[in-house]
Amino acid sequence: MSAPDQWIAAALERRAIPGDTDVRRIVHGSADGFPGLFIDDFAGRWLAQSAVNPPPGWLAEQMARSIYYKQLDVGTKTAPQHLAGERISEPFLVRENGLVFEIDFASGYSQGLFTDQRENRGRVRRIASGRRVLNTFAYTCAFGVAVAAGGGTVLDLDLSRPYLAWGARNYRHNGLPAQDSIFGDVFDWLTRFRRKGRVFDFVILDPPTFSRTPDGKVFRVEKHYSDLVALAAGVLSDEGGMLCCTNQRGLAPEVFHRLVRSGLPPRLRDIVRPLPMPAEFRGDNYLKTLWVGHP
Numbered sequence: 001m002s003a004p005d006q007w008i009a010a011a012l013e014r015r016a017i018p019g020d021t022d023v024r025r026i027v028h029g030s031a032d033g034f035p036g037l038f039i040d041d042f043a044g045r046w047l048a049q050s051a052v053n054p055p056p057g058w059l060a061e062q063m064a065r066s067i068y069y070k071q072l073d074v075g076t077k078t079a080p081q082h083l084a085g086e087r088i089s090e091p092f093l094v095r096e097n098g099l100v101f102e103i104d105f106a107s108g109y110s111q112g113l114f115t116d117q118r119e120n121r122g123r124v125r126r127i128a129s130g131r132r133v134l135n136t137f138a139y140t141c142a143f144g145v146a147v148a149a150g151g152g153t154v155l156d157l158d159l160s161r162p163y164l165a166w167g168a169r170n171y172r173h174n175g176l177p178a179q180d181s182i183f184g185d186v187f188d189w190l191t192r193f194r195r196k197g198r199v200f201d202f203v204i205l206d207p208p209t210f211s212r213t214p215d216g217k218v219f220r221v222e223k224h225y226s227d228l229v230a231l232a233a234g235v236l237s238d239e240g241g242m243l244c245c246t247n248q249r250g251l252a253p254e255v256f257h258r259l260v261r262s263g264l265p266p267r268l269r270d271i272v273r274p275l276p277m278p279a280e281f282r283g284d285n286y287l288k289t290l291w292v293g294h295p
């Protein structure tokens with residue numbers, strides 16, 4: 001076996017994930033001996049990502065499987081390119097803890113499921129029973145699916161109709177009832193809900209690091225997260241809680257904690273708990289998660 005083959009074999013062995021799961025990160029940069037290279041396994045199809053182009057030559061030699069490659073560049077945001085093995089022309093399904101999600105390698109820069117949120121999906125699923133949950137920045141409704149599977153009801157909110165339609169398919173793939181969804185801006189809708197007195201028992205905040213609405217409103221984590229938290233706190237029921245996330249690498253955990261805390265009303269400020277990433281993202285805790293409220 002060549003050195004990369006041995007490292008891949010070692011990385012796979014370290015990552016035997018219990019449960020009904022066939023989607024996971026299998027290589028996470030230097031922690032696995034591949035500085036700057038990240039590989040996700042989507043039910044046997046690999047998506048490799050790196051800031052450099054072209055990718056390392058040995059990747060294309062892993063002919064036993066489909067391999068796609070995406071250059072990490074939020075500026076160009078190009079879709080993955082075929083590198084080796086069978087070409088994938090259709091969306092396909094993967095499983096995470098028994099839940100099914102639709103993946104599409106041709107859909108653009110993102111493929112439908114963020115593998116780094118597995119533990120958080122599990123956490124919201126465990127507390128969801130009987131709760132009314134608002135899933136903001138819903139994307140393909142992966143958090144919503146976890147909530148519905150846990151026995152909660154969901155309102156998914158996103159600026160993209162195609163992503164909400166993808167989310168609707170994700171509920172169907174799991175045999176779950178369709179959930180309510182709203183196409184619109186999170187800031188506008190949180191303000192409207194507040195005005196109308198509409199409340200939720202749990203709010204999920206997992207925004208992109210930067211976004212711009214069609215009418216030009218800009219969201220930046222470091223500038224606007226506190227406002228987002230304050231608006232979300234305004235629609236919480238008395239016992240309500242929140243999941244606050246950001247994958248902004250440059251933001252220190254203590255700064256994120258301060259941003260979240262400063263948006264919270266006094267009754268919630270002291271029940272803010274940091275939560276870890278999935279273990280396979282070893283030594284690189286860029287995804288920061290704060291759980292607000294009980295349990």
Ligand SMILES: C[S@@+](CC[C@H](N)C(=O)[O-])C[C@H]1O[C@@H](n2cnc3c(N)ncnc32)[C@H](O)[C@@H]1O
Nearest residue numbers: 137138139158159160163184185186206208211
């Ligand atoms: C990084 S994804 C969010 C990931 C998602 N929470 C998940 O768990 O998969 C970004 C999503 O936020 C949506 N979005 C960005 N700005 C928005 C805004 N102002 N209001 C509503 N949705 C927004 C985008 O359409 C996209 O679907």
